[in-house]
Amino acid sequence: MKELSIAELEAKFQDKIDREIKIEPNDWMPDAYRKTLIRQISQHAHSEVVGMLPEGNWITRAPNLRRKAVLLAKVQDEAGHGLYLYSSVETLGADRESTIDDMHAGKAKYSSIFNYPALTWADIGAIGWLVDGAAIMNQVALCRTSYGPYARAMVKICKEESFHQRQGYESLAVLAKGSPEQKAMAQDALNRFWWPALMMFGPSDADSPHSAQSIKWKIKRLSNDELRQNFIDATVPQAELIGLTVPDSNLKWNESRGHYDFSPINWEEFYQVLEGNGPCNRERIEARRKAKENGMWVREAANAFAAKRAMKKTA
Ligand code: 3HC
Secondary structure, three states, X not given: OOOOOHHHHHHHHHHHHHOOOOEOOOOOOOHHHHHHHHHHHHHHHHHHHHOHHHHHOOHHHOOOHHHHHHHHHHHHHHHHHHHHHHHHHHOOOOOHHHHHHHHHOOOOOOOHHHHOOOOOHHHHHHHHHHHHHHHHHHHHHHOOOOXXXXXXXXXXXXXXXXXXXXXXXXXXXXHHOOOHHHXXXXXXXHHHHHHHHHHOOOOOHHHOOOHHHHHHOOOOOOOHHHHHHHHHHHHHXXXXXXXXXXXXXXXXXXXXXXXXXXXXXXXXXXXXXXXXXXXXHHHHHHHHHHHHHHOHHHHHHHHHHHHHHHHHHHO
């Protein structure tokens, strides 16, 4: 059989994508598609794992047993999401440990949002409502992403994120209905998390270097700005319902657009956080590095056990 040229393989690949056929690990794919997926999925996995830190810090300080059990379950879910996503990266031929080392060395990113501290109990509600809420907005679209293992991982992840969003909103709603101090604490959490949550969707479309190609390959289904707008449209009425005010004096429903108008985003802050200058960047990376070091003996023991079992089998 005649061997296909790269151009023919690429045309065949794009045709498959256009016909909504999922790309699977053993299928031919352009190198740049593979690299984009490794970059995006590994950074997504890192975000899930680093995302455990601000909330994990509140498990021992949850106000009652129910809240503690819910928070514990949520943080465990995030660890699970990280594991599915690292497995998904491995199907592309990437080495999980190298992707993690890249993050520790500052070569690979994780979501900007996790460089902000969780200062009060209300922040835990705000993280569930806004951070997981923004994550779902992005990830529901990713359930239809063109790479099969990523799309399938996202289905389960979205179900769990949806529980996370609801528990956060419910927790904040309770505070908003509580004493004046509790309501003020809820409002303060919304004030601090609103803008960083909008930044989670990434730079505006005009400044997003990867978007055009990722949309052509159907890795991304909606653009950063479309998702951000959808999030604002869905979240503003939720804030109003519990009596909280979104911290944006220009926020206004625009009848002709069918969307909320909002103030410009402070992109300087976003890029500073990406550069490593957010409030908690150093602390987060240090915590992950320590976790890797402290867990080394477990990996060594597991490898030694696996090697011994393999030897027994061949003996
Ligand atoms: N934080 C950190 N880096 C960001 C970012 C953010 N909020 N938004 C964009 N970037 C980075 C990109 O990774 C890229 O950097 P790189 O070239 O070094 O990899 C650069 O900024 C340019 O941005 P682009 O818009 O061109 O990049 P993408 O096309 O990759 O789009 C994205 C960015 C929308 C975040 C996309 O990668 C994506 O959809 N990723 C999957 C979802 C994800 O990672 N979500 C993390 C949210 S947190 C989470 O899920 C945990 C949950 O428990 C809450």
